[in-house]
Amino acid sequence: MTNAKPALLLLLTVALAVMLLSALCGGTGCFFPTPSDDVLWQIRLPRSLSAFAVGGLLALAGALMQLLLRNPLADPYVLGVSGGAATGAMAASWLMPAAFAAYGMQLGALAGALLATALLFGLARRALMALTPAMSASPSGVRLILTGVMISAGFGALMSLLLSLAPEGQLRGMVFWLMGDIDSGPLLWPAWLVLVATTVWASWQAPVLNVLAHGDTTARLLGVPVRSLRARVLLVAALATASAVAVAGAIGFVGLVVPHAMRLMLGNDQRLLLPASVLAGGAALTLADLLARSIVAPVQLPVGVVTALVGVPVFLWLLARSR
Numbered sequence: 001m002t003n004a005k006p007a008l009l010l011l012l013t014v015a016l017a018v019m020l021l022s023a024l025c026g027g028t029g030c031f032f033p034t035p036s037d038d039v040l041w042q043i044r045l046p047r048s049l050s051a052f053a054v055g056g057l058l059a060l061a062g063a064l065m066q067l068l069l070r071n072p073l074a075d076p077y078v079l080g081v082s083g084g085a086a087t088g089a090m091a092a093s094w095l096m097p098a099a100f101a102a103y104g105m106q107l108g109a110l111a112g113a114l115l116a117t118a119l120l121f122g123l124a125r126r127a128l129m130a131l132t133p134a135m136s137a138s139p140s141g142v143r144l145i146l147t148g149v150m151i152s153a154g155f156g157a158l159m160s161l162l163l164s165l166a167p168e169g170q171l172r173g174m175v176f177w178l179m180g181d182i183d184s185g186p187l188l189w190p191a192w193l194v195l196v197a198t199t200v201w202a203s204w205q206a207p208v209l210n211v212l213a214h215g216d217t218t219a220r221l222l223g224v225p226v227r228s229l230r231a232r233v234l235l236v237a238a239l240a241t242a243s244a245v246a247v248a249g250a251i252g253f254v255g256l257v258v259p260h261a262m263r264l265m266l267g268n269d270q271r272l273l274l275p276a277s278v279l280a281g282g283a284a285l286t287l288a289d290l291l292a293r294s295i296v297a298p299v300q301l302p303v304g305v306v307t308a309l310v311g312v313p314v315f316l317w318l319l320a321r322s323r
Helices: 004-025 038-069 081-095 098-123 125-129 139-165 168-178 188-213 216-221 226-248 254-266 270-294 303-322
Strands: none
Touching: 004 270, 038 188, 038 226, 038 254, 038 270, 081 098, 081 139, 081 168, 081 226, 098 139, 098 226, 139 168, 188 216, 188 226, 188 270, 216 226, 254 270, 254 303, 270 303
């Protein structure tokens, strides 16, 4: 590692601290908040922590999937994992009693993400387990992405069905949640637990993932259990996606743009790329949440709208820059 790359991690940490401070101040100019401020400690701080957790989870899931498929267009939404999580969470919130709705969403999102992952395994198992050359997208990877797109379309149809059958009083809230709604409710700490666990696992496996990034054949020659490792990577990405969707609904482009941008700046060393993606994803979504609350205040925009409006031109610029 060069000295410049760890310095960039430090810079990302500082940027995250600035974003969190800005989110706590909420554009009001309060730079020295006091613990007696109920708005600060009971609303803004939990919401900012939720935004960071969701952004970090989505960015980590995107980085793992891009590594798995060696394709910068891979992310949880393209492969249908987030669609399955959103459908499961929506079905659980609709069917579960109100007293268990929050935790029912978490379990429903996990069940939907695992269902989407199982469909990927079942429908594209050969593509997922096929050996691919180093640092390139193979026809098998393309088939896997196309399978994921079809799974995502299927879950999109199920979500439309659930929306059409939903009671009138719940419809607006469900639509707003699907466009991305940062929630600071009881799912905050489970999301943080998943973020810490998946980040620790990814950092622990980073040296082995570096070997995998040099090609499946090379990894097998060096004794890496490629097929089981790829399955674990997909399951960890699905768990991270399910947790993010249960907290904030469908928020796009974080898992696509952030890992791609970090790879352009840091290279493909997973020891740096994975933690940098978590930090940058958390900072990016914290900033997006602040903008969603501030642009047309007091009206609050869905966070997914802000990430899409920013993510589309940024990703096109990154593609043009990287040729």
